[in-house]
Amino acid sequence: MSTTWVPVVAEAGFGVDNLPYGVFSPQGQAPRVGVRIGDHVLDLADALGDEVFARPSLNPFLETGRARWSEVRARIRELLTDESHRQVVEPALHPLERVGLHMPFAVADFVDFYASEEHASNLGRMFRPDTEPLLPNWKHLPVGYHGRAGTVVPSGTPIARPCGQRKAPGEESPTFGPSTKLDIEAEVGFVVGTGSRLGQPVPPKDFAEHVFGVCLVNDWSARDIQAWEYVPLGPFLGKSFATSVSPWVVPLEALAAARVATPAQDPEPMDYLTESEPWGLDLQLEVELNGQVVSRPPYAGMYWSPAQMLAHMTVNGASLRTGDLYASGTVSGEAAGTRGSLIELTWNGTEPLQLSGGQPRTFLADGDTVSISATAPAEDGGRIGFGAVTGTIRAAECEPAG
Ligand SMILES: O=C(O)/C=C/C(=O)CC(=O)CC(=O)O
Ligand SMILES: [Ca+2]
C-alpha cells in the first residue's frame, strides 16, 4: 500500500488505495462531499478548493466525467501521500466519529438485477416448485426490473415493517397486515456518473466511462407480499418500501485488483452482451444479524457482470442519467453459509438459523439490526473496505387487520 501521513490501520481497508466518496456533515455544517481516509473524512471542497464538492450530493461531481474523476483521485492521493502538503491539508480532515453521514448521491433511476444463478435457482425452487428452477430466459439475458428510486435510503435509516396483502398457498383468500416474512437481500450497487443519449445503447466496453463506482445495497423484501403480488408483472410493493445503500461509494479505479472473469457463460451471450475485458469483481460480502455473522456471500461467482447488465439495460435505447443506481441482485454462493437472503438461509422459514444465546430465527423480527459489509483485494495484496449498509427494523404502523 502507498503510505500516507494520515494515521491509518492497513488492515482496516481505508488507505490511499481505496478513498471512497461520501457525503458528510462536519459538526454544525451543511452536508458536503468527502473521501474516507482511515478513520477520517477529507473535506474535498476545502482540500481542493473546488465548489463542486461543497454540495450535499456527489451528483455534480459525477457529471464531470471519467477524465475528471481520475484527475481528482490522483490529486487526492498526492495530497495524502506527500508530507509536504500535510500542513495545508490536515485542517480539512474530520474524525469520522464527529461527522454525520448522509445519502451519498441523489438516485435518478433504480434498477435491480437478478444475476446470481444460485439465488435465481433457489427462489425458483421456493416460489415455483412445479417448474424448472431457472426460467428459460435467464442465461440469455440479465433479468431485472425497474425499482423505486425515491425509497432508496442511506445506511442507518430505520426500516418500518411494511403492511400489505398476502395469501399463503393453503389459504382461500388474501388477508391484510404487517409482513410476517420480512427479509434482506445482500447486493452490490453500481452508480452511474455519466449519462447517455436516448436511443444510444452503451456497450460493455464503455462501462468504465459511465459507471463511477460501487456501493453496498440491502434490498429489503417482504416475501409474503411478494409471493402473492408478483405474478405476472414482477416485484412491486414487496420491495418498494425501502432499499438501503452504504454511505461510501468506492470508485472503480480502486477496484483494479478485484477484477475477475465471470464464470463460463453457456450459451455464449449475444454480441451486445460480449465483454472485451472482464468486469466480474472479487468482492467478499458479509451479512450480520444483530452482530452475528450469518452469511459470507462471494460476489466473484455472479453469472452476469456489471458491464453486461449496463449493456442490457440500454440496448433498447433507454438512456442513463447521472445518479442512476443499478444493483446486482442478491449475491448467493453455492457453499453453505453464503446465501444473501434469509429466505434462502432458512429455506423459506423451514430451517431456522440458530442465533447464539437467542431464539431460532427465520425472518426478521422487530428491533433486528442487519449490517452488510464487504472487502475486495487491493493492489498490494491487502484489502480495501466498503464499510457497511445497516438498518434496524421498526414495528409496523398499520392496523393488524386492515
Ligand atoms: O424469483 C423470483 O420470483 C424473485 C426473486 C427476487 O426476489 C429477487 C430480486 O429482487 C432480484 C434479486 O435480488 O436477485
Ligand atoms: Ca433484489
Ligand SMILES: [Mg+2]
Ligand atoms: Mg427494495
